[in-house]
Amino acid sequence: xxxxxxxxKQFGELRLDGVxxxxxxxxxxxxxxxxxxxxxxxxxxxxxxxxxxxxxNCLAGLLPLTxxxxxQDDKRIDMTRPERRGFGMVFQNYALFPHMSVRKNVxxxxxxxxxxxxxxKERVAEAxxxxxxxxxxxxxxxxxxxxxxxxxxxxxxxxxxxxxxLMDEPLSNLDAKLRLEMRTQIRRLHQALNLTTVYVTHxxxxxxxxxxxxxxxxxxxxxxxxxxRELYSRPANAxxxxxxxxxxxxxxxxxxxxxxxxxxxxSGLSVNATAMSGFSVGDACIVGVRPDDLKVVGPGATSxxxxxxxxxxxxxxxxREIVSEVRLPNRLxxxxxxxxxxxxxxxxxxxxxxxxxxxxxxxxxVTRVPDLGVSPEAVAAGAx
Amino acid sequence: MSxxxxxxxxxxxxxxxxxxxxxxxxxxxxxxWLLLPAVIFVVALFVYPFLYGLSLSLTxxxxxxxxxxxxxxxxxxxxxxxxxxxxxxxxxxxxxxNTLASVPFAYWMRGRFPGKxxxxxxLVVPITLGTVLTAEGLLNFLGNAGxxxxxxxxxxxxxxxxxxxxNYWGVFLSLVLSGFPFAFLLIxxxxxxxxxxxxxxxxxxxxxxxxRFMRVTLPLLAPGLATTFSLAFVMAFSVFPSALMLGNPxxxxxxxxxxxxxxxxxxxxxxxxxxxxMVMGAVELLVIAAVQLLRRTFYIGxxxxxxx
Numbered sequence: 030x031x032x033x034x035x036x037x038k039q040f041g042e043l044r045l046d047g048v049x050x051x052x053x054x055x056x057x058x059x060x061x062x063x064x065x066x067x068x069x070x071x072x073x074x075x076x077x078x079x080x081x082x083x084x085x086n087c088l089a090g091l092l093p094l095t096x097x098x099x100x101q102d103d104k105r106i107d108m109t110r111p112e113r114r115g116f117g118m119v120f121q122n123y124a125l126f127p128h129m130s131v132r133k134n135v136x137x138x139x140x141x142x143x144x145x146x147x148x149x150k151e152r153v154a155e156a157x158x159x160x161x162x163x164x165x166x167x168x169x170x171x172x173x174x175x176x177x178x179x180x181x182x183x184x185x186x187x188x189x190x191x192x193x194x195l196m197d198e199p200l201s202n203l204d205a206k207l208r209l210e211m212r213t214q215i216r217r218l219h220q221a222l223n224l225t226t227v228y229v230t231h232x233x234x235x236x237x238x239x240x241x242x243x244x245x246x247x248x249x250x251x252x253x254x255x256x257x258r259e260l261y262s263r264p265a266n267a268x269x270x271x272x273x274x275x276x277x278x279x280x281x282x283x284x285x286x287x288x289x290x291x292x293x294x295x296s297g298l299s300v301n302a303t304a305m306s307g308f309s310v311g312d313a314c315i316v317g318v319r320p321d322d323l324k325v326v327g328p329g330a331t332s333x334x335x336x337x338x339x340x341x342x343x344x345x346x347x348x349r350e351i352v353s354e355v356r357l358p359n360r361l362x363x364x365x366x367x368x369x370x371x372x373x374x375x376x377x378x379x380x381x382x383x384x385x386x387x388x389x390x391x392x393x394x395v396t397r398v399p400d401l402g403v404s405p406e407a408v409a410a411g412a413x
Numbered sequence: 414m415s416x417x418x419x420x421x422x423x424x425x426x427x428x429x430x431x432x433x434x435x436x437x438x439x440x441x442x443x444x445x446w447l448l449l450p451a452v453i454f455v456v457a458l459f460v461y462p463f464l465y466g467l468s469l470s471l472t473x474x475x476x477x478x479x480x481x482x483x484x485x486x487x488x489x490x491x492x493x494x495x496x497x498x499x500x501x502x503x504x505x506x507x508x509x510x511n512t513l514a515s516v517p518f519a520y521w522m523r524g525r526f527p528g529k530x531x532x533x534x535x536l537v538v539p540i541t542l543g544t545v546l547t548a549e550g551l552l553n554f555l556g557n558a559g560x561x562x563x564x565x566x567x568x569x570x571x572x573x574x575x576x577x578x579x580n581y582w583g584v585f586l587s588l589v590l591s592g593f594p595f596a597f598l599l600i601x602x603x604x605x606x607x608x609x610x611x612x613x614x615x616x617x618x619x620x621x622x623x624x625r626f627m628r629v630t631l632p633l634l635a636p637g638l639a640t641t642f643s644l645a646f647v648m649a650f651s652v653f654p655s656a657l658m659l660g661n662p663x664x665x666x667x668x669x670x671x672x673x674x675x676x677x678x679x680x681x682x683x684x685x686x687x688x689x690x691m692v693m694g695a696v697e698l699l700v701i702a703a704v705q706l707l708r709r710t711f712y713i714g715x716x717x718x719x720x721x
């Protein structure tokens with residue numbers, strides 16, 4: 030063999046220009062503009078129905094656009110049929126041909142391209158080796174486990190060395206352990222083959238760990254595009270914050286504004302926060318804090334942001350750390366991640382820096398609501 | 414109470430219960446009695462008549478000897494033995510046409526689209542009419558002074574009426590009219606059982622519409638095609654009323670069912686008639702076996718859809 034892995038056919042950049050797709054009156058995807066550089070790993074992230082699969086199908090050519098255009102360098106490709114685009118695609122349900130062996134499945138695309146049979150043989154063997162399925166090559170897909178089937182699907186897509194690989198929630202049908210393993214394999218494959226990849230997922234952890242850049246979608250609209258670090262530390266709005274693990278989202282009102290620093294009223298609790306958009310006094314907002322930015326502090330401690338006493342209600346053990354629900358005096362609960370040894374009923378003081386306490390415009394993202402908690406008396410009284 | 418003192422619930426060993434469990438493990442329990450009505454039905458209406466017919470066919474007629482005398486008579490008399498060929502000549506082309514013509518329709522209709530129900534109803538209505546009504550209708554439609562010939566002459570496609578009744582074409586068209594809906598319904602259920610993402614996957618791999626059909630859909634449809642062909646063939650091979658009404662039942666359309674009917678109800682020779690019916694069954698079995706063998710050489714494996 031002359032070379033183990035031939036790099037993918039190259040293109041400079043792929044540009045989506047105002048791409049949109051409507052189904053009758055409903056807009057599944059609105060005005061998606063994005064430039065993908067060769068070799069980049071892009072994740073489209075959002076809850077189900079946010080338009081991420083629609084975007085992927087538009088890219089693949091399986092779904093015609095209703096608005097906008099797609100450009101590969103300076104060639105417009107949005108009218109090109111899927112079989113002529115030459116993009117590889119990995120489907121959520123794998124979509125392996127049940128009547129063909131693993132080897133035949135992987136060879137299918139090459140046969141369609143009229144590749145010489147000696148080359149097909151060599152490249153198929155190489156692709157099967159890449160996903161470690163040498164022993165299963167003669168089997169039918171029905172005889173393989175879910176993880177193995179997924180690897181066949183990946184091999185079938187990458188054997189063509191496509192300029193772009195599209196992956197539609199490829200790991201969502203696998204169990205948690207296999208999902209982690211396959212995640213690493215996909216990242217390794219991406220690096221080894223320098224594959225340009227667009228990856229659709231609703232799992233923010235998957236997106237953060239795999240992607241060079243993320244596109245967060247909500248109801249067909251782009252919320253934010255950025256690197257994992259950008260999205261994680263500076264989410265554009267409460268919706269993105271929710272996706273990025275800001276589990277403490279609290280509905281509040283602005284009570285004072287001083288540049289980017291604001292004072293907010295969280296159901297009676299006064300907190301200093303960093304404004305993520307323009308506010309004036311009296312505006313509704315959502316304050317977001319990540320569980321690991323809420324620190325358990327000593328009784329005499331102070332903070333420039335949020336500081337409050339509370340009662341530990343629920344403790345979840347997670348290895349080195351514990352995740353705990355803490356009830357505040359204003360009846361709200363917050364989630365705290367800490368290495369301290371907490372147990373239910375403890376009185377503790379929690380604090381977060383103002384720089385890590387972010388105030389977002391109220392965009393109807395679901396926030397925590399004050400409730401009475403599930404005390405034994407409440408259960409006895411039949412309250413929810 | 415200490416932990417190890419918790420007693421295992423002490424049920425006395427029951428050999429009868431254990432035996433019952435073992436039988437239930439092999440699928441034998443009291444619910445099997447639910448099969449009884451079906452078993453009685455099959456035995457009374459299929460197994461017994463079949464065996465009775467078989468024994469009749471093996472009983473020599475008056476003045477004959479040997480248990481195969483009825484069969485020998487059938488194959489010696491060319492007027493009777495030719496019925497096999499005359500019936501195959503009708504049934505195989507008609508079944509092939511019905512099965513193959515159903516494929517593009519079913520393929521096109523496998524997705525969801527407005528008006529699908531109306532189209533399906535239109536294609537399926539002939540099945541509800543029954544063969545006699547269909548044959549009568551065709552007699553009027555295809556006759557010398559029927560609409561079809563009058564229309565074709567009106568637009569000057571033909572000068573003299575086409576002869577489409579009381580011959581091969583009349584029976585053939587009748588078999589198509591009543592057999593197509595049946596084949597179509599079966600094939601439709603097979604095509605909708607094939608995962609549509611398979612074709613999408615094939616298209617991203619560079620397969621054109623024709624290649625997708627030939628390489629993905631058709632192989633997955635093969636078992637369904639074989640089953641449909643077999644069932645439709647059996648129906649067509651037992652053609653009777655349309656051959657009688659639209660064909661020449663004493664000549665070119667002297668099909669095997671008519672031959673059996675003649676012997677049973679014109680000559681009252683039940684033994685001979687039973688032998689003819691047995692030959693009919695044997696030919697059907699042979700054709701089905703050939704079809705299944707053929708499909709096995711083309712494709713082995715699961716279908717991914719229903720009807721594996």
